[in-house]
Amino acid sequence: MPTLQIGRKEISYELRRSAEASERRITITPEHVEVLALTSDTDGDIAGFLERKRQWVFNTVREMELITAGRHAVPRFMTGSKIPFRGRKMSLTVRRSDGDHIEIAYRNGFIVDLPSWASRDADRLVSTELKLWMKQRVRRDVEHIAVDYRKRFNLAPRSIRVAEFVNGWGSCGPEGNVLINWQLIFAPRQVLEYVVVHELAHLRYRSHGPEFWRFLATVFPKYIGAKAWLDANDSSLSAEFLGR
Structure with missing residues (x-):
C-alpha cells in the first residue's frame, strides 16, 4: 500500500482509479484513507495532487485519531452506527472529504462524505442530510x-x-x-x-x-x-x- 510522508508521520492510503470519476477525491475514516484518481492520471499527477492536499490529510487523520481515542464522547452519527432503513439496520460510514459539499451514497449501508467546513457540527449535519436523503x-x-x-x-x-x-x-x-x-x-x-x-x-x-x-x-x-x-x-x- 502506498504511503504519504508528512513530517515524521507516515500515512498509508489506498489508491483507486475510476473511469466514472470527474475529479480527484480523498476520503478519510478512522481506519482508512482512500485516494480516488482519474484513469488518465499519471504518477506525477497523483503526487502533485497529494502534495497540495498534504496539510488537509494530516489534519483530518489527526482528527480521526482523536475521535477514536475518545469513543465515549463520539456523537450518535459516526462510523459504525446503525441506521434503520427499509426494515433493516444498515451501517453508517462517515468520512472526511476534500470536496465542497456533503454527499450521501447508499451501497449496502450509508456513506456520508463531510467536507472540512462541516467538522464543527458534524452530528447535526449528518442527521439533517440523512433525513433529507430518506425523504427524497x-x-x-x-x-x-x-x-x-x-x-x-x-x-x-x-x-x-x-x-x-x-x-x-x-x-x-x-x-x-x-x-x-x-x-x-x-x-x-x-x-x-x-x-x-x-x-x-x-x-x-x-x-x-x-x-x-x-x-x-x-x-x-x-x-x-x-x-x-x-x-x-x-x-x-x-x-x-x-x-x-
Whole structure:
C-alpha cells in the first residue's frame, strides 16, 4: 500500500482509479484513507495532487485519531452506527472529504462524505442530510409505485405526495388526493407499497367494507403479510433518532 510522508508521520492510503470519476477525491475514516484518481492520471499527477492536499490529510487523520481515542464522547452519527432503513439496520460510514459539499451514497449501508467546513457540527449535519436523503428516496419510491398501479389498474389519484404525519400512514381525500407518511422509509418496501396501494384502492371504494378488501387482494395479493408487519411494528417506525 502506498504511503504519504508528512513530517515524521507516515500515512498509508489506498489508491483507486475510476473511469466514472470527474475529479480527484480523498476520503478519510478512522481506519482508512482512500485516494480516488482519474484513469488518465499519471504518477506525477497523483503526487502533485497529494502534495497540495498534504496539510488537509494530516489534519483530518489527526482528527480521526482523536475521535477514536475518545469513543465515549463520539456523537450518535459516526462510523459504525446503525441506521434503520427499509426494515433493516444498515451501517453508517462517515468520512472526511476534500470536496465542497456533503454527499450521501447508499451501497449496502450509508456513506456520508463531510467536507472540512462541516467538522464543527458534524452530528447535526449528518442527521439533517440523512433525513433529507430518506425523504427524497421515499418520494421516488412512492412515485414509481403510483405510476405502476396507474398503468396496470387505472388507479389515478388527483395528486400523490409524501408528508410528515403525527398519526397514521396514509390518507386518500374525497377529491382523490393521496398522502403517504415519509417515515415508511423505515419499513420494508413491500410495506410501503401496501400503504400506497391501500390508499389508491380508496379511489374505487371509500370505506373499508368487504368490497374494498376484495379489490385490494386483487391488485395487491400480498397485502395480508405487509399489513401484519405494519401492525406489529407500527410503534417502532419513527424518525425521532434523526432529531428535529
